[in-house]
Amino acid sequence: MQPEILMVGPMLPQTMQSLEQTYTVHRLWEAPDKPALLAQVGPRIRGIATTGSVGARTEIMAALPRLEVIAVFGVGVDAVDLAQARARGIALSTTPEVLTEDVADLALALMLSVSRRIVQYDAYIRSGQWPKSGEPPLTHKVSRKKAGILGLGRVGKALAQRLAALDMEVSYYDLNPAPELPYRQADSPLELAQHSDYFIVTAAGGAATRKLVNQEILQAIGPQGYLVNVSRGSIVDEEALVAALKSGALAGAGLDVFASEPHPDPALLEMENVVLQPHMASGTLETRTAMGQLVLANLAAHFAGKPLLTPYVW
Structure with missing residues (x-):
């Protein structure tokens, strides 16, 4: 049977x-x-x-x-x-x-998309704005910036390799240090945020990391910094994230996951400095x-x- x-x-x-x-x-x-x-x-x-x-x-x-x-x-x-x-x-x-490579790839894609406004400028052309308004505002460079990875597991390590290829200064925070790797180890998530232009969440979800990325960490990333999350929506305080994006305390965000799926905070849908994906980091055939x-x-x-x-x- x-x-x-x-x-x-x-x-x-x-x-x-x-x-x-x-x-x-x-x-x-x-x-x-x-x-x-x-x-x-x-x-x-x-x-x-x-x-x-x-x-x-x-x-x-x-x-x-x-x-x-x-x-x-x-x-x-x-x-x-x-x-x-x-x-x-x-x-x-x-x-x-x-799924490691695909998730790392999407994290990098979100970094590039939100910094270079790829989604927004695609819409700019499609809407007919280019001939009417000319060249849109300049965007921001990704290579040679500082990247902080929260959680240096399989995905975090694969992402670090990709970021190093862009000549980025890579730091990480993880409960299990990896001194054999050529990346700077931060003392805490907060210290990692203070040292990051891009703060990428690849840590495991669960009670221990719930709302770990809170208002204090978002403020530490700063008005020129970006948050990318390809792990679990529960790790980020979504209410604090929306507030930081609205106030300009954070430059932008690339999000594949949300606190309540498939219903992200409606405010995120209205923001041009946010790139969204429907939990598709591993979503290749x-x-x-x-x-x-x-x-x-x-x-x-x-x-x-x-x-x-x-x-x-x-």
Whole structure:
């Protein structure tokens, strides 16, 4: 008999098709009455397939007494009840490495877009303003500036390499220092902000980093500085960010993630010094396909009695 899987949120069509060819899959997000579905199939569910942003909440996991494994399509686990998973001995996998380059690429793209006003000047041409108004205002240089990376994990390191290629002065803050790397280590997030023209958030989400980027840090980045976030919206105090952008305390922002998705603060939508993306840092066909394959491989390994390929490290 095929193991029964609860899919909490949608993935690539080919990933979902492969899951349904191998397992009995129940699509929670499509259920008109989710508690009723959990009550009906919960006692039979042995695995969860989910995304990093949707995760596996406490109430869902509690409704699955036979749950053995959670396979996350992504690297973030802040939406998974880790305490319950650990206490129950539930295996947990993510999809690291395969998305690192794309996320780092988008962080750099946001830096360039917001500084050089690429999105705004594309609209300037399309709206017919160029022949009417002439050359628009000058923008700001990116290369040879100071970049501060909050969180020097896989993505942070990949981004640092890209920024170094632009001759930027790269600093970072991380609880796990990397003295072997040629980047300046800051003493605190605040000190990092004080030393940054570009402050890029690549740290992990969760309770420990909630609203870590607050008013004080935004003020420290300064009126000539930019914030870029490709990690989790929860890390930035979005209300303080909006206030800083409105007041000119911050030059601009490039955001792929938001405090409440898919509903960013409406004020951000009206700002020309902000470039927005709909949580698409890993959103290339190549990477999402590789992520789906890794989800499938981890589930297959677990149900074959083998170690997970990419287990979450507690």
